[in-house]
Amino acid sequence: MKFIGVPVRVRESNNPFFTPKGQLPVMRDGRKVLTNFEEVVEHLKSLHYSTDVHLNTMRTAEASAFTQYLQDKLYPAYQFAWWVDEKNYSELTRPIYAKALRIPFNFYYPSKYQKAAKDMIDALYGEHTDLREIEKTIYSEAEKCLKTLSDRLGESEYFFGNRPSSFDATVFAYLAPLVKAPFPNATLSNYLKGIANLSRFVARINQKNFRHVTDEYNRQNAKKHSTGTQSEREAANFPNQTRNKILAAIFAALAMTGYAIANGMFQDLKDFEHSGDYNEMFENEEDDN
Structure with a gap:
């Protein structure tokens, strides 16, 4: 967009x-x-x-083939890095989601996403395969994929000429989080950062399309380090520092959630979502547009 x-x-x-x-x-x-x-x-x-009006039939087919290649070789490694690697999950992924999502969903969704990722890895490599062997194999395949991407990009600004395509958006969606996220186990992201043209590709799209996001992040980060307010320190240490303060609220929320599930209240909400009453919630907004 x-x-x-x-x-x-x-x-x-x-x-x-x-x-x-x-x-x-x-x-x-x-x-x-x-x-x-x-x-x-x-x-x-x-x-x-x-974004693809400038692609001829041959380039469209090439973009489609490369997209499938990313799905087969890079996506499993991406999921492994975020959700299956226990160090990354416990120290980065889960705390981020626990901080961002509302109680009690911050307890449910990280586990749900992790299970989906593990199920995918098990389906690809076997449920009882040694996880260290899987990591070695999966990252080796991903590194080959990144090398192929690098060779295809070369010194060009985008993958198919001087205009971005939907394939460039796809590649950016894979690479930017790997470049930016502070993984404790950074095997894959370190390899990516060592590929100069792919790193420049991510930085270039960031600068051209998401400069305000980067500037806002840098501003907030600078403010955090300069002021170091109590609330910011607590947020940075979430969930460990504030755990005792919200423990009672968590158990209460989980108890109410269990009660709601047992009595079918969530299903009632889902039914409401697809009802005319739910749709009417947006009527005024659509009239404004």
Whole structure:
């Protein structure tokens, strides 16, 4: 959307419960709800927004083949780094989600996403395979994939000429978190950072399309280090430092959640989401648009 200037309003949310698949982000255009990248691309094309108009048939086929290659070789390693590696999960991924999501969903969704990632790895490599062997294999395949991407990009600004395509957006979505996230076990991200043209590719898109995000992050980070207020120190140490303060509230929330599940209240909410009453909640907003 940034590449082609689609007018879009971003609403930050920390509650994926009412989303169709229990995941964020979700895009809504009127009554049409889109939950994955492919759906968004196709919907934008139907509205005559496309990043790929400059691609001929051969390049379109090449982009499609490379996208599948990323899905097969890089995505499993990406999931492994975020969710299956125990050090990364316990020290980075879970605390981030626990801080961002609402109680009690911050206890449910990280475990759900981790289980999905582990199930995928088990399906690919065997449930009883040694995890260290899986890590070695999965990162080796990912490194080959990154090397192939680097060779394809060369010294070009984008993968298919001087204009970005949906494939560039896909690659950026894979690489940017690996470059930016402070993984305790940084095997894959360190390898990526050592590939100069891919690192420049991420930095270039950040500067051109997400400069305000980077500037805001740097401003907040500088403020945190200069002032070091009590609330910021507590947030930085979440969840360890504040655990005792919210323990009672957590158990109360979990107890109420268990009661709600047992009595079918969540299903009632899901049914409400698909009802006319739920849709009417957006009527005024759509009239404004």
